[in-house]
Amino acid sequence: MSARIEASGIVLSYGPRRVLDGVDLAVGAGELVALVGPNGAGKSTLLHVLAGDATPEQGTVLLDGVPLGGYRPLELARLRSVLTQHNEVSFAFTAAEVIEMGRSPWRGHDDEEQDDARIDSGVAAAEVGHLLERRMPELSGGERARVAYARVRAQAADIMLLDEPTASLDVRHQEAVLAGLADHARAGGTAIVVLHDLDLAAAYADRIVVIDGGVVRADGPPAAALDPDLLSAVYRHPISVEHRDGELVVRPDRTRIRKDAHA
Amino acid sequence: MTGAVATAAPARPRRAAGASGRRRLVIALLIVAAVVFSLVSAGLGQLSVPVPEILGSIANQLNAGLAAIGLEAVRLPVVAEPAHPNAEATLWMIRFPRIAMALVVGAALAVGGALMQGVFRNPLAEPAIVGVSSGAAFAASLAIVTGATFLGPLTSPGFAFVGGLAATLLVYWASRAGGRTEVVTLVLTGIAVNAVAGAGIAFATFLSTTQQREQIVFWQLGSLNGTRWQDVAIVLPVTVIGVAGALLLARRLDLLALGERQASHLGVPLERTRIIAVVLVAVLTASAVALCGIIAFVGLVIPHLVRMVLGPAHRTLIVVSALGGAVLLLVADTVARTAVPYADLPIGMLTALVGGPFFFWLLRRARLRAGGWA
Numbered sequence: 137m138s139a140r141i142e143a144s145g146i147v148l149s150y151g152p153r154r155v156l157d158g159v160d161l162a163v164g165a166g167e168l169v170a171l172v173g174p175n176g177a178g179k180s181t182l183l184h185v186l187a188g189d190a191t192p193e194q195g196t197v198l199l200d201g202v203p204l205g206g207y208r209p210l211e212l213a214r215l216r217s218v219l220t221q222h223n224e225v226s227f228a229f230t231a232a233e234v235i236e237m238g239r240s241p242w243r244g245h246d247d248e249e250q251d252d253a254r255i256d257s258g259v260a261a262a263e264v265g266h267l268l269e270r271r272m273p274e275l276s277g278g279e280r281a282r283v284a285y286a287r288v289r290a291q292a293a294d295i296m297l298l299d300e301p302t303a304s305l306d307v308r309h310q311e312a313v314l315a316g317l318a319d320h321a322r323a324g325g326t327a328i329v330v331l332h333d334l335d336l337a338a339a340y341a342d343r344i345v346v347i348d349g350g351v352v353r354a355d356g357p358p359a360a361a362l363d364p365d366l367l368s369a370v371y372r373h374p375i376s377v378e379h380r381d382g383e384l385v386v387r388p389d390r391t392r393i394r395k396d397a398h399a
Numbered sequence: 400m401t402g403a404v405a406t407a408a409p410a411r412p413r414r415a416a417g418a419s420g421r422r423r424l425v426i427a428l429l430i431v432a433a434v435v436f437s438l439v440s441a442g443l444g445q446l447s448v449p450v451p452e453i454l455g456s457i458a459n460q461l462n463a464g465l466a467a468i469g470l471e472a473v474r475l476p477v478v479a480e481p482a483h484p485n486a487e488a489t490l491w492m493i494r495f496p497r498i499a500m501a502l503v504v505g506a507a508l509a510v511g512g513a514l515m516q517g518v519f520r521n522p523l524a525e526p527a528i529v530g531v532s533s534g535a536a537f538a539a540s541l542a543i544v545t546g547a548t549f550l551g552p553l554t555s556p557g558f559a560f561v562g563g564l565a566a567t568l569l570v571y572w573a574s575r576a577g578g579r580t581e582v583v584t585l586v587l588t589g590i591a592v593n594a595v596a597g598a599g600i601a602f603a604t605f606l607s608t609t610q611q612r613e614q615i616v617f618w619q620l621g622s623l624n625g626t627r628w629q630d631v632a633i634v635l636p637v638t639v640i641g642v643a644g645a646l647l648l649a650r651r652l653d654l655l656a657l658g659e660r661q662a663s664h665l666g667v668p669l670e671r672t673r674i675i676a677v678v679l680v681a682v683l684t685a686s687a688v689a690l691c692g693i694i695a696f697v698g699l700v701i702p703h704l705v706r707m708v709l710g711p712a713h714r715t716l717i718v719v720s721a722l723g724g725a726v727l728l729l730v731a732d733t734v735a736r737t738a739v740p741y742a743d744l745p746i747g748m749l750t751a752l753v754g755g756p757f758f759f760w761l762l763r764r765a766r767l768r769a770g771g772w773a
Contacts, residue, residue, distance in 0.1 A: 189663075213664060213666030218660075220661060222658075223658065223661065225657055226520040226522075226655075226658075233710075237653060
């Protein structure tokens with residue numbers, strides 16, 4: 137399998153603090169990869185590097201075998217989409233206008249004919265059909281996040297990079313987003329998603345990458361990567377992983393906390 | 400693409416129903432207003448000229464022009480000849496150039512404001528508030544005091560452009576954090592830039608002769624008094640270039656509203672877009688300031704009203720702001736020169752009188768919405 141996106145030997149520091157310390161990650165077509173790890177582990181920074189927002193001190197990022205710097209902004213926008221953690225729109229655009237902006241890289245390209253279809257499927261994936269006429273400042277945080285997600289879906293890039301897309305969503309939409317990304321991968325696309333919800337990652341991701349202290353601690357299928365001992369050590373909190381009806385259930389082990397507290 | 404719980408795509412309205420109809424209506428109304436107010440304004444003053452005579456005078460000039468290019472066959476009807484012996488000269492030497500200047504400068508200021516708000520991602524950015532106008536006025540006053548003439552009639556506009564550009568870059572560099580500009584930072588940076596430019600203007604005033612001093616004071620107050628066709632010939636092409644450039648950036652400015660990183664993820668070349676926008680703001684503001692002085696708040700009030708009526712999409716915003724700014728400044732200038740008989744009020748004073756409270760109201764609204772001075 138040739139990788140669509142491949143990072144090797146990534147080193148990046150913020151001041152004296154080394155945030156990424158030699159990270160390797162290769163993701164191919166048809167894969168949904170979840171990046172998990174505690175706060176400050178370097179997940180978002182890694183996503184910034186993959187998106188080209190941050191330039192690493194060492195290491196390279198290749199997109200289809202070509203370094204990121206070898207692409208013009210527009211070429212990059214047709215190849216990969218990015219959903220950032222915060223999406224504040226500075227003027228009162230309608231949700232429909234915002235989602236249409238996702239199509240802007242395709243102006244003058246053959247795919248422009250698909251604009252309506254792509255927008256419709258983005259709107260459906262995020263379930264924002266009833267919000268289209270509303271202006272962004274009128275929407276709730278979760279609704280705004282869904283509009284941003286719809287815009288990124290409408291962009292219809294093969295490679296999707298998403299930073300905590302489920303952070304402000306209710307359960308229904310969390311499941312919908314991950315299911316949508318899994319569909320994208322089934323259809324031959326690539327998705328790398330930063331997640332905090334380990335259970336959600338276990339249910340939908342093809343591969344899970346556990347990051348801590350700027351290094352990759354585990355990289356493999358959910359059943360292999362989500363090792364309770366590793367997770368408990370990384371999160372400094374007891375975590376249990378159960379196999380139930382062929383599904384992984386990952387949750388903080390509260391019984392042990394209670395026992396520790398009483399001990 | 401169907402998610403596990405995705406529902407069928409609802410029929411998506413291509414555009415808000417009637418949005419483009421409303422835009423066309425507003426544009427048509429503004430054009431009619433510009434024509435009507437131009438005629439009314441041309442007739443008002445110490446020597447009042449009735450509208451039929453104004454139309455007759457214009458028709459005469461056009462007929463002469465048509466004859467000059469060998470189209471004698473085409474003649475416009477002349478409704479009435481100007482009755483007063485001085486009417487012709489008053490119209491063509493004084494009032495028409497001044498009206499043209501008001502229209503052009505109004506468009507330049509309004510588009511400069513819209514552009515600045517777009518690139519700062521802040522609806523309260525305005526060239527005069529953040530000190531671009533005073534930067535330009537300071538540089539122009541330097542040109543007066545030093546008596547520099549190496550660019551001919553373009554010397555003080557040229558100086559104004561450099562001063563305006565420097566001030567814009569300074570504000571842009573100093574007031575941004577994390578890809579956007581907070582209201583407080585923007586306003587405070589504006590205070591600092593205005594203070595320094597004000598000190599510079601004061602120093603230039605101190606150095607100047609009595610006649611130069613009058614010119615400098617005129618800059619600080621803002622006035623279209625004494626506009627000649629030569630002045631219009633300088634500002635018009637610069638404004639056309641500025642507005643055209645702004646229109647070319649319109650789509651990128653829309654994307655910038657999503658955030659700088661988000662825009663770059665959609666293929667916007669950030670650095671280039673920023674630099675072009677900042678230069679265009681300086682060009683539009685400086686050409687207006689160089690010839691008419693500091694006329695504040697047009698770039699704030701007009702884009703705001705347009706956004707309220709037609710939404711924030713920049714293509715429409717820029718076109719309609721240009722028209723709205725033109726009409727607003729024409730009306731303001733007509734009031735400035737006719738409100739008090741035999742006196743020409745400074746137009747900058749009038750726009751500030753209306754714009755100041757408007758700015759205050761916007762600030763309060765921004766504060767209420769953000770829950771603080773964010």
